Amino acid sequence: MDTVDASVHYSQAIDEKPSLLVLILDTNPYAWSTLSATLPLERALASILIFLNAHLAFSHANRVAVIASHTKSARFLYPTTTTTTTTTAAAAASGSEDPLRDANKYRQFRIIEDQVQASFAELMNQTTAGELVDAKETMMAGALGLALGYVNRLVRVDDGGVLGAGAAGEVTSMNARILVISVSGDLAEQYVPVMNSIFAAQRKKIPIDICKVAGETVFLQQASDTTRGIYMQLEHPENLLQYLMMCFIPDTATRRHLVPPTQINVDFRAACFCHKNVVDIGFVCSICLSIFCTPPEGAICTTCNTKLDISALGNFGGNPAVVLTKKKKTKKLKQSKATSFSNEASATSTPGTPAS
């Protein structure tokens, strides 16, 4: 009997790698204040701390990092480098270094909790009211960048400078994932950096989970979709802890055995650069890939100032053109394969250029 147990346990233990969780907390005070009725920030933080502890409880070797994505800055809450100030602050915050308290709490949990709370308090103290005027944005791009940099160091096994080795099946010492607890919406200004972060995560096979407490962001939805993370819009924000403990706790290896939370339609429509309209058919500059909802004025790209040749577009979106009989054949071809198959020779003679 016993021998069987031991062997089963042994074989089981092999394939469980430790995992790293980087939690990005959107701390935009403006957004949280609108949530204060259902889920005050303090309560959310408490839930998050329990969640972190639960993650650490999974394995001795599990690691966490917490990053705050604030209105004007993104920074690490844990681990922090300014240890001297935070530990004293932690002692002050928790009352005193009461030995009884130590005995009631697993040390690893306590250290992380104290540090997160202390640096969080510090962050909030440094935020002045003046900064918060029309501060609806959050530094998500920076936070993602920090998170990826941190994951990159912890996870990577130095390949001795072999660049191509990654393709042959990367050896990593840990599974890593990023969890974003997001409360604010619009990130339009950070579009390019956020997208770059998403692709970096995808290449490194790091899933980005999104726990959307409030607000709407298309980008984060795309982030979780591209990196095969979990996207969840909370219907009852007050039950944050329950959501966290149910859906976001399994690591990447365990997830392979679980049915993912229901997939949703992902909005992949793009916002045009000219009027910020959301479009499903748009015009793209071939030089800088800017998206326009209508051909720009004077056929000059507003981003890269290139004179664009819009004749190749044909007449899509415009009025039906009168087709000249002379070049009937080429036109038919072009009408059907408008964008990609128009050679130089016939492009110039295409009628029906939309009025600009």
Place this chain on the structure above:
Amino acid sequence: MSGNIRGFGYLESLPPVTFRRLYQQPATALAIFRRMLPNLAKTIVTTLLYNETPVALGDLEALVRPESYRLACYAFSKLRRLHIITENNLDVSLDPVFKKNFRLALTGGHVWLLSGGDNRGDHHSFGVPCNTEDKKKITVQFLDDYATRQFEAILHYMVGTHNEVKPSKGVITLLTKGGLMERHGAGSVATITKNGFSFLLQDGNPQIWALLIQYLEMSEELGMEQTDVLHFLLMLGSLELGQAYSVNTLTETQKLMLADLRDYGVVYQRKSSSDRFYPTRLATTLTSESGGLRSASASMSSAMVKDAEEGKGFIILETNYRVYAYTDSPLQIAVLNLFVKLSTRYPNLVSGRISRRSIQEAIKMGITADQVIDYLSAHAHPQMRKSLVTLPPTVVDQIRLWQIEGERMRTTTGFLFKDFHSTQEFEEVAKYAEELGVLKWKKPARRCMFVTRHEQIADWLKRRASAQQQQLKKAAA
């Protein structure tokens, strides 16, 4: 394969009452959660943890993909055997004691975090640190050296190499009682047994546990409270290295244990009358899983724990059966000597080759081919790990073949199921057993089969029987 040595899994066979008592300490609840459950089971526990109402078993099973059915079964059976979940009809909930104390472990007893009426815990289960400074500073380095010295002394004693530190009498009794060593006649020198060899080939963490489980059994005979002993052992795993802990809050049993654990190198105490003790690295890694050891403590310097670290392997095995081991530790050389014909020794390197004879000699001593292979791959040099397969497949196969040469018959311990009522019943059970991967042999004509373990099947039969009865009742009504 761990042979006949009981490892940590032995705890699973404890009676339910013991578990209930174990779960009364948050530290123990945490340790069992961390060390004994597969990840999937852990996920199930966290899912249930903050659910006040029981959840239907079917709903939980629906979370798992159909392909991973076997894993889910394994997770549930583990939870059942550890009495973490309780089942009422088809609803599942966490054991209330476990739930309360595991929550306490996670929250540390902050009232403001919980909606329920749990009180601030006052359990001290994570050890009470000494608040006064020690007169002599004890460094982590010192503790590591101490642990290495003590534990290696035991291993050296087993292989019979000469070492300046001799293990204490208690340790020797433990080894003989555990069947790792045996004594022929009263005054003679103890020699190592087959089990002892398998023990030597294990990693550091299972070795320590094997000793401690043995200790646990022995302590019962000495009249010590078993749960007390276990509480203490599991608590040790949550302590911090280099921190002094107070003896005062320990129970009498636990104070007695300190003396023994000191001999194993698990804790350090300057004098037996001292009011403080230091857990060593052997203690603090007790409840970490073997896989986690390597990255968890990159700075680990204790020798036998070091072996478990991936980066610190020292053996190079070539396809021509030559073995190069970068080591000067007499212990490792002695272990290698069990199955390698060593030929040359340099200050930091020994070399030799694996041959048919050396392997067969090892097999004669009771070492299995799998143990040899496991040992080699666990201690493979980082250079070897760079390739996809750590060990050369030819050598691995050949080692296995050499073992098979002497084996015409293979024994499997297990259970015979027979006397099924109908062929249909037999087929159903056989199918279930096959899905679980425990079925070894079946003979439909005689309606009997042989399985390696029976609890899950018994469980399943019981549940099926009760379901059938309910159906019958319904039908009757």
Place this chain on the structure above:
Amino acid sequence: MADSDEDYIATDDEEIGAHNVGKSGRHRPAGGVAAAGGGSGARSKNGNKPGGGAQKRERWEDIKRSWDNVVEGEDGSLSSTVAGLLEAGKRKRLLKDTTPLQRGIIRHLILILDLSSAMMEKDFRPTRYLLSLRYACDFIREYFEQNPISQLGVLGMRDGLAVRVSDLSGNPMDHIEAIGKLRLDEGKGAPSLQNALEMSRAALFHAPSHGTREVVIVFGALLSSDPGDIHQTINRLVEDKIRVSVVGLSAQVAVCRELCKRTNAGDESVYGVALDDKHFRELLIDTTIPPVTRSAKMSASSLLMMGFPSRTVEKTASLCACHSELTKGGYLCSRCSTKVCALPMECPACGLTLILSTHLARSYHHLFPLKNWVEVPWKAASKSTHCYSCQIPFPHPPTKPEELSAPAKTATGTSVSSRYACTVCHNHFCIDCDVFCHETLYNCPACQSSVPKGKVSNGAGGRGDPMEVD
């Protein structure tokens, strides 16, 4: 026989190469003498100089031995030197030109694989043939990763003929499948550069003017068996604005050099000869980076119409228009609502280019490259103790004043204080984060983490100015 063989240098190279293989009995060892086989093995930086030719000192004339670089450390071990070399290697990889240049994002590329008997050589393991097929698959994946809205086709050279492997299309799986079928064959006959180039010229004839036209050749042989004058073909390629880059597997061949030089406006750096399999892969993967637009005339800019479909999940499965398979989810064409199962794709019904907006975003980093970070001297090092991004601690500044005033850049190109600073936000990073940010992330985490004083609104913090035409 091709013109290349009457070239003295080429035959000389060949001899040395053969000798080398025979002597060592292994496949080409890296560095040292092996570079002889490579001629101008690595893409030389000074490749722009016109007509260097025979006067130029060839790379193999300066023999470099790896052991020359290694110096024993104070403790008698090599570990410190090795660590330093590693860091220098990382840094070297990194220091690219980061002037933002206009690049041809929409590419039309023909990959020509040598399928001749020369590919059966075993100097690359398992054979040149199989290795080049494997890397070709990697190349295709990477190409579509980097250039999601581009087209690709594959040709082969075998028995003096050009063989069509797959047509110009935007679906990576088609090409990979087609190449997979080649695996069962083996190299045969002599290659014909002229035939292959003519065929690719024909294939690229219809490529629209806003995209680039490119040919990448993997060339294992040292000869080309052509039906006519290859120089005329080269002239026609130049006329058609087709750029050719070549990855050689054995030795430098004069006609390839000329081919690259002529079609790339005198830039020879696109011709590389692989030293070993790693280098081969690097050379091939390098060509996935969109090429720089050299002159405004090179490619006409135009406006393209594209659809951005959203993903839908249906309750019941239905057939997709592209593969006629039953799927439950997919993307509906924005114009005609035809269901396709993968993007990017051209709508099978109405021909609209369907693309994910994320695909467009994937190319943005080519247009706004992250500037190189600079080495930090000890004097400025005291302001940081940890890497901004990964929190790894930095070494402390030395106490001696003479060490403090050491130049920021060490002889190997690494930073003396192990710190690298972003030129925009002046935060310090470690070498690993430097590599990561420039090769994977393409952002500066610090610039993105704080609002600069001048409040940059376009999210281009840490980036260069808008691109310019070279």
